[in-house]
Amino acid sequence: MELGECTRNPGYQDEDGGGSVPDTGTGVPGEKEEEDSASVKLDSAEEYTQLKPYAGMPKEVLLLYSSQARYRVPREILFWLTVACTLTLVALTITVIALSPRCLSWWQVSPVYQIYPRSFKDSDGDGVGDLKGIQDQLHHFEYLNIKSIWISPFYRSPMKDFGYDVEDFRDIDPLFGTMEDFEELLAEMHSKGLKLIMDFIPNHTSDRHRWFNLSRTRDPHYEDYYVWADCNASASKPNNWVSVFGNSSWTYDEVRGQCYLHQFLKEQPDLNFRNEHVRKEMIDIIHFWLKKGVDGFRMDAVKHILEAAHLRDEPQVDPNKPPESITTEWDLYHDYTTSQPGLHDLLRGWRAEMDGYSREPGRYRFMVTESYDYHEVDKTMMYYGTPLVKESDFPFNFYLLDLPHNTSGLWVKHLVHLWMDNMPRGQWANWVVGNHDRPRIASSAGQTYIRVINMLLLTLPGTPTTYYGEEIGMENINVTDSQIQDPAGKYNASASRDPERSPMQWSDDMNAGFNNKTNTTWLPVHPDYRTINVEVQKQDEDSVLSQYRSLSRLRQSHLPLHRGWFCYVHADASVFAYLRELDGLNQAFLIVLNFGKQSVTTDLSSIRELPDQLEVLMSTNQENRGKVLQKSRIPTGAGEGLVFEYYTHTRFNPNHPAQCYISEKACYLRVMDILYTC
Ligand code: GLC
Numbered sequence: 011m012e013l014g015e016c017t018r019n020p021g022y023q024d025e026d027g028g029g030s031v032p033d034t035g036t037g038v039p040g041e042k043e044e045e046d047s048a049s050v051k052l053d054s055a056e057e058y059t060q061l062k063p064y065a066g067m068p069k070e071v072l073l074l075y076s077s078q079a080r081y082r083v084p085r086e087i088l089f090w091l092t093v094a095c096t097l098t099l100v101a102l103t104i105t106v107i108a109l110s111p112r113c114l115s116w117w118q119v120s121p122v123y124q125i126y127p128r129s130f131k132d133s134d135g136d137g138v139g140d141l142k143g144i145q146d147q148l149h150h151f152e153y154l155n156i157k158s159i160w161i162s163p164f165y166r167s168p169m170k171d172f173g174y175d176v177e178d179f180r181d182i183d184p185l186f187g188t189m190e191d192f193e194e195l196l197a198e199m200h201s202k203g204l205k206l207i208m209d210f211i212p213n214h215t216s217d218r219h220r221w222f223n224l225s226r227t228r229d230p231h232y233e234d235y236y237v238w239a240d241c242n243a244s245a246s247k248p249n250n251w252v253s254v255f256g257n258s259s260w261t262y263d264e265v266r267g268q269c270y271l272h273q274f275l276k277e278q279p280d281l282n283f284r285n286e287h288v289r290k291e292m293i294d295i296i297h298f299w300l301k302k303g304v305d306g307f308r309m310d311a312v313k314h315i316l317e318a319a320h321l322r323d324e325p326q327v328d329p330n331k332p333p334e335s336i337t338t339e340w341d342l343y344h345d346y347t348t349s350q351p352g353l354h355d356l357l358r359g360w361r362a363e364m365d366g367y368s369r370e371p372g373r374y375r376f377m378v379t380e381s382y383d384y385h386e387v388d389k390t391m392m393y394y395g396t397p398l399v400k401e402s403d404f405p406f407n408f409y410l411l412d413l414p415h416n417t418s419g420l421w422v423k424h425l426v427h428l429w430m431d432n433m434p435r436g437q438w439a440n441w442v443v444g445n446h447d448r449p450r451i452a453s454s455a456g457q458t459y460i461r462v463i464n465m466l467l468l469t470l471p472g473t474p475t476t477y478y479g480e481e482i483g484m485e486n487i488n489v490t491d492s493q494i495q496d497p498a499g500k501y502n503a504s505a506s507r508d509p510e511r512s513p514m515q516w517s518d519d520m521n522a523g524f525n526n527k528t529n530t531t532w533l534p535v536h537p538d539y540r541t542i543n544v545e546v547q548k549q550d551e552d553s554v555l556s557q558y559r560s561l562s563r564l565r566q567s568h569l570p571l572h573r574g575w576f577c578y579v580h581a582d583a584s585v586f587a588y589l590r591e592l593d594g595l596n597q598a599f600l601i602v603l604n605f606g607k608q609s610v611t612t613d614l615s616s617i618r619e620l621p622d623q624l625e626v627l628m629s630t631n632q633e634n635r636g637k638v639l640q641k642s643r644i645p646t647g648a649g650e651g652l653v654f655e656y657y658t659h660t661r662f663n664p665n666h667p668a669q670c671y672i673s674e675k676a677c678y679l680r681v682m683d684i685l686y687t688c
């Protein structure tokens with residue numbers, strides 16, 4: 011190599027040049043060099059190796075050094091090591107991602123709490139609850155460890171069906187507050203990590219809605235927004251269809267001279283979803299609220315959305331009944347007014363719109379559908395969608411509402427099994443024990459069972475739903491005929507939904523702390539509010555409220571409880587027992603619930619996978635907490651529930667697949683503290 015005019019190496023001196031360079035073992039002294047005063051001329055690499063690296067050496071010198079084996083080899087080793095480490099890291103990351111089961115979304119982690127806004131908290135003292143009232147009470151959800159709040163409708167409405175008759179889908183009813191109040195509430199909920207689920211009411215509007223007025227006056231654009239059919243003022247309805255609230259579902263409209271369909275009140279005309287403009291309007295409304303930031307929708311009365319266009323009579327349940335006596339929904343098979351073809355396409359379309367707003371992390375928009383299909387569980391399950399097309403995250407599971415019909419372990423197992431056995435693979439379960447349409451469970455099942463029911467709700471797999479007041483065991487109120495507010499009750503007093511809509515019992519103050527400015531409340535406060543209220547129960551470790559809170563925390567903090575296997579181990583006339591476990595984790599839970607009428611002792615000695623001795627982690631009866639019991643003798647009183655936490659390496663589910671369910675299989679890897687799909 012020819013180095014022309016190199017810079018002199020200031021640290022170098024030749025053998026006879028006098029100066030010495032400390033021998034660091036890197037130079038090769040004694041080799042032949044040529045030097046003139048201005049430059050160093052080197053003919054070969056060997057000659058050059060006499061030089062030592064020095065600061066500011068020229069590129070050529072540097073290159074010469076760097077090609078020497080002692081520099082090159084370590085450099086190459088380091089390079090390939092870096093490549094190998096990077097590839098290993100990438101491979102490990104991909105493996106971990108591929109093997110990790112899905113993280114649970116917010117609607118799976120927390121119970122859903124239903125607020126009936128008229129009844130939750132009245133901030134302005136007019137006797138009706140409001141949005142500011144809800145905002146004032148958000149601490150209640152922090153206390154209960156609840157993140158998902160569904161608020162029943164607060165749209166502008168004439169309140170014939172207390173908000174389920176919507177006059178304007180883009181406005182807030184002044185009774186509940188203003189749009190600013192809503193925005194403030196939503197912002198505060200989000201800042202506290204809470205999610206807001208709204209009611210979406212697609213089937214009908216109020217008869218005061220602008221669209222209905224334009225439709226009855228035959229405005230060309232709105233003419234077919236509702237379901238109209240020929241009939242006359244005096245008699246003949248278009249067919250025998252009846253409203254859910256009773257009597258014909260057709261009402262003659264004088265302005266238009268035709269009948270319109272209403273599957274609920276006559277003040278709630280059914281929209282015509284065969285009209286593309288209606289479909290578009292409803293999608294725009296979904297966008298309106300999603301843009302405002304709401305976290306999900308509870309889709310109201312979905313099975314009624316479409317009706318058969320041919321308008322034929324529905325078959326009578328009792329063909330011998332005179333047609334004029336057909337007045338209730340139970341008199342007909344609803345072959346033409348519910349679950350019509352095309353319904354699921356609509357819902358799937360809405361789901362897709364919601365997915366468009368679900369892409370940012372933590373911003374998933376949740377959808378739950380309401381449909382009472384009673385004994386037709388297959389119809390309910392269709393709302394889960396298919397493996398390829400998503401629909402609701404879950405349809406409400408109303409089967410536990412039947413629990414009070416027969417409080418026994420076998421009955422409860424039957425109701426639970428109905429869902430678990432029919433739910434499509436990989437879907438997520440949910441459980442409802444009360445809502446604004448059904449009697450309160452504490453009244454229908456009895457106070458004795460409220461704790462064990464809450465224990466069931468919070469230890470089953472899937473999302474529990476809690477109707478306001480269930481966390482303290484609120485009961486139905488008695489409403490005299492003159493006090494009836496509910497339109498369904500005005501038609502048939504025994505069908506009134508007022509009893510389960512009474513003001514929330516916050517304290518033993520005036521009006522149970524629901525409001526404190528006046529003494530009006532839109533429905534009477536339950537007289538038991540002096541003992542059954544949030545404030546009193548907070549002070550008592552053994553209260554229904556304290557138990558609810560502990561269960562909610564327990565559920566959230568233990569993997570087997572929120573995402574583990576669910577396996578039946580026992581059911582008899584009194585007791586229903588199951589366990590929750592996760593592969594790879596030796597911690598597991600056994601839950602023994604007595605729904606019967608007396609104390610019993612349960613023998614679980616045949617369950618080999620259970621340890622012989624079990625310690626009570628929680629009991630609905632404070633005295634039994636911490637007790638160590640033999641698995642062959644587990645005593646429970648009527649309405650008592652026990653949660654045992656135990657440790658074992660033997661899993662129950664592999665040997666009993668027919669008794670076990672899981673939404674998504676996962677195993678726990680202790681060494682790395684991770685879950686993986688197994
Ligand atoms: C749903 C609501 C109910 C309402 C009905 C009509 O079933 O839960 O309260 O009356 O729809 O909108």
Ligand code: MG
Pocket residue numbers: 213273280281314315316317
């Ligand atoms: Mg309809």
